[in-house]
C-alpha cells in the first residue's frame with residue numbers, strides 16, 4: 001500500500017492521498033505496520049502548523065451542524081479545514097458518518113475541507129491513538145485548523161483534550177438541562193463553553209442555561225490566570241454567533257501561542273503520548289507471552305468455582321512471567 005504514498009503527494013494537499021495515508025495508519029494488518037511508522041516519521045518535520053480543536057457535547061447538541069457552520073466560515077477566511085470524528089462507541093466503521101455527511105453538506109463537498117469518520121472500534125491501539133496520528137497527517141497535508149468531534153459521554157473527551165490545543169464544549173438550552181449528562185470532570189476540560197440552539201423559542205432557555213453554567217464554573221479553578229472560561233451562545237443551524245465563537249477561540253489560541261504556552265502544552269502532550277504508547281505495547285506484549293491467556297482462563301475458572309481468591313488468581317497469572 002505504501003508504494004502509492006509519497007510524502008510529496010501528501011504535502012501537495014491531495015485529499016485522496018491523505019485518505020489513503022490515514023487508512024494505512026488505521027490498518028490492523030501486520031504488513032502495514034512498518035510502512036505506517038515510516039510514513040509517520042517522514043511527516044513529523046511537517047507537523048505542528050495547525051490549530052487543533054476538540055469539539056464535544058451530548059449526542060444531538062449540534063456538533064456536526066456547528067462544525068459545518070464554523071468550517072465554512074474558516075474556509076471563507078482562506079483556511080483549510082480537516083474534521084476528524086472520534087466515536088469509540090461506534091460498533092462499526094463510520095457509524096454516524098452518513099448522518100454527518102448530510103449535516104456537513106457544504107463542508108463535505110468543499111475542496112478546502114477534509115472529513116474523516118471515526119476509525120473502526122477495535123483498531124490496534126485504540127481509536128483515539130489513530131486520531132492523534134491522523135492529526136499529524138492532516139497537518140503535513142497543509143490543513144490549518146483541525147476539528148475533532150467526539151460524543152460527550154465518556155472517556156473519549158479526556159483523550160481528545162489530551163491531543164488538542166483547545167477544548168470546546170457545546171451545551172443545550174434550558175436550566176437543569178444544561179448540566180444534565182455532563183460529568184463535572186468534562187466541564188473542567190473545557191476552555192470555551194457554547195450554548196447551541198439559541199434560536200427561536202429557545203433563546204430565553206439558552207440564557208438560563210448560560211447563567212447556570214456560569215454558576216457551575218464559578219467553583220472551578222481556571223486553567224489560566226489571564227484567560228477566563230467564557231460561556232457564549234450561538235445557533236449553528238442559523239449561522240448566528242458562530243463567528244463570535246471563532247473570534248473568541250482564536251483569541252485564546254493566539255494568546256497561548258504568543259506566550260509559548262501552546263508549545264509547552266504540546267510538548268507535555270507528546271511526552272504523555274509516548275508514555276501511554278510504551279504502556280500499551282508492554283500490555284500487548286504481556287498478553288502475547290506463551291501461556292498467559294491459558295493461565296488467565298484457568299485462574300478465572302478456578303475463581304468462578306470458588307477455589308481461589310482474586311489475589312491468588314492474579315499471582316497465578318503473573319507467576320514466572
Ligand SMILES: Nc1nc2c(ncn2[C@@H]2O[C@H](COP(=O)(O)OP(=O)(O)OP(=O)(O)O)[C@@H](O)[C@H]2O)c(=O)[nH]1
Pocket residue numbers: 057058059060061062063064065066096103151196197198199234235236237238
Ligand atoms: N434549532 C436548532 N437546531 C439545531 C441547531 N444545531 C443543530 N440542530 C439540530 O439538532 C439535531 C442534531 O444535530 P447534529 O449536528 O447532528 O448533532 P450532533 O451533536 O453532531 O449529534 P451526534 O453526532 O449524533 O452526537 C439536528 O436535527 C440539527 O438540525 C441549532 O443551532 N438550532
Ligand SMILES: [Mg+2]
Pocket residue numbers: 063064065096100149
Ligand atoms: Mg455529529
